Amino acid sequence: MFVLGIESTAHTLGVGIVDADGKILADVKSVYSPTEGGIHPREAAEHHQQSCLLVLKDAMDQTGISLRQLDAIAFSQGPGLPPALRVGAVMARALAYTLKIPLLGVNHCVAHVEQARFFSKAERPLVVYLSGGNTQLTTLESNRYRIFGETLDIALGNMLDMFGRAAKLAHPGGPKIEELARKADGTYLPLPYTVKGMDLAFSGLLTAAKRLLKEGADLVTVCYSLQETAFAMVTEVVERALAHTQRTELLVTGGVAANKRLREMLQIVAKNHSARFASVPPKYAGDNGAMIAYTGLLLQREQIETPLSASHVMPKWRLDQVKIEWH
Amino acid sequence: MSVVLAKGAEAMLFLEQWYGIRVVRKHRIPKSYRVESLDKRLRHERTIREARTINVAKRAGVPTPIIYSVNLETATIIMEYIEANRLMEHLETLSSSKQQKVFKQIGKSVALLHHTHICHGDLTTSNMLLHTSGKVYFIDFGLATTTHSIEDYGTDIHLLRRALNSTHHTSWRECFNAFKDGYQNEYGRGASRIFRQVEAIESRGRYITERIR
Structure with missing residues (x-):
């Protein structure tokens, strides 16, 4: 059995x-990498439109199987940027319809979590999902x-990218800031630290860090202080969630x-609470088609198909709206 | 004599004898993962906040432990030991009507806090103790703030709803409704404005269509 997955929620068009x-x-x-500024949805x-057929062909060539041998088509149905999502959806519908095989609508966040679980073999982990669009702590329960x-305003990755833009670093800003x-040299400039229970907010931190830059503070020092503050916030809520849920596995994706x-x-915190630390392989940390294909496989096993009439994109589809029938 | 009572996310709790009485010593331990100056600032700030707001809360009529002594150097608080169960582990053992009674009381207490302009900042069932008398004690005021903004009161309630939804998903709806009842009764006029703010806060989050309620 072979499942093909299409990812197109944001800047990545992926086929796995x-x-x-x-x-x-x-x-x-x-x-897609913008020449300046952030991701422009259009x-x-x-x-995605220009590259999708090439990417599809590349993927098929690598496997050596033909389209006729595929058993199902999975695509990321949301959440994400509507114009980008639609490209993947159109591609998936066309393939499923022509090949007369099931269409599977996958939640992008669920796919990140499932792929990380697949690699780590974690049984009942506390999952920390940190990306450009999401910052969430979650566990599977009933x-x-x-x-x-989760974040009350912007996502961690989004905050780093926005700071990167203000500092005129290339997109994506995160790796450059790191x-x-x-x-x-270890000089730390105090910045706002916003933790509300297990929720976080990053916008005040972003504003303050940008102001430091404007006032002429050293870029390296600001990057360091920004990272230390933001990551300490994340680590603190993770620690609180570990203590609260008593889970013994911490999985980062x-x-x-x-x-x-x-x-x-995060490793230090996991150790302090005697939890096993696991992380998605760096190669699959970002958006990829393989995670959509894998989650599609899980749906296919439970025979949860998406009829054409219900295959519209869902730009605001939350992780906690999906009923998880496997595990 | 010193027994480890609990290991929280932020602090270690010890059960000790102190001038002949049983007390809890809460020590906010340094965290090696964060920058030293940030770590010091947070532990110092939160120790002050906790000691200060617990007293104000008590005066407002919210059951809290008595503070006996504070040491800012070591970020340690010595407080009254309350022989009670954490609501988190205990909630599911209660009958449905008992659960609702408990949450009505919690609603009343949170309204009293907000009336006194205190936001607890971390309203979860792990920070509430259920005494055999049926009284619910509030602990862990390290993230508390003094505030006059309904945005903050709304966030407080949003956090409680989130905690109920994730930790007690079988009974959270009834519990939250009972909480709302208790809160509205105590707070009186203006309560509906705060609950509208809760909706506004939740709709501002990432990817909201309509949450599962």
Whole structure:
């Protein structure tokens, strides 16, 4: 059995193919990168339209199987940027309809979590999902990913990218900030620290960090202070959630999970609470088609198909709205 | 004599004898993962906040432990030991009508806090103790703030709803409704404005269509 997955929620157009065991046979992507500013939804969609057939062909060639051998088509139905989502949806509908095979609408957040669980083999983890669009702490409980904490305004990755833009660093800003912060001498400039129970807010921190830059503070020092503050906030809520849920596994996923400093901090907390630390392989931290294909496989096993008439994109589809029938 | 009572996210709690009485010593331990100056600032700030707001809350009529002594150098508070169960583990053992009674009382207490312009900042069932008398004690005021803004009161209630929804998903709806009742009765006029603010806060979050309620 082969499931093909299409990812197109934001800047990545990805196609992945998995077999019946979830093994990744192909994972190809093309990433739109804006020349200046952040992701422009229409430009992202145009990029996806132009690259989707090439990416699809590449992925098929890697596996050596033909389209006729596919058993189902999965696509990320949301959440994400509507124009970008539509490209993946149109592609998926066309394939499923022509090949007369089931169409599977996948929640992008669920896919990140499921792929991380697949790699880590974690049984009942507390999952920390940190990316450009999401900042959530969640555990699976009675067929739903229950959200224990999340951002009240912008996502962690989004905050880093926005700061990066203000500092005229190339997109995405996160990795650049990490690189600069590593050069710091340990001078820490106080910044707002906003933790509300297990929820977080990053907008005040962003404003204050941008103001420091404007006032002429050293960029390396600001990057360091920004990272230290933001990551300490995340680590604190993770620690609170670990103490609250008493889970013994901590699993980190999403694009920001690739940050070494953040992983280091989370590892310390996991150790303090005798929890096993696991993280998605850096290669799959960002958006990818393989995670959609894998989650599609899980849906296919439970025979949860998406009829064409219900395959409209869902730009605001939350993680906790999905009923989880597997596990 | 010193027994570890609990290991929280922020602090270690010890049960000790202190001038002949049983007390809890709450020590906010340094965190090696964060920058030292930030760590010091947070522990110092929160120790002051906790000691201060617990007293104000008590005066407002909210059951809280008595504060005996505070040491800012070590970020330690010595307070009354309350022999009670954490509501988090205990809630599911209660009958449905008892649960609602408890939450009505919690609603009343939170309204009293808000009337006194205190936001608890971390309203979860792990921060509430259920005494055999049926009284609910509030603990852990480290994230508390003094505030006059309904946005903050709304956030407080939003956090409680979130905690109920994630931790007690079988009975959270009834519990939250009982909470709302208790809150509205005590707060009186203006309560509906605060609950509208809760909706506004939740709709501002990431990817909201309509939450499962």
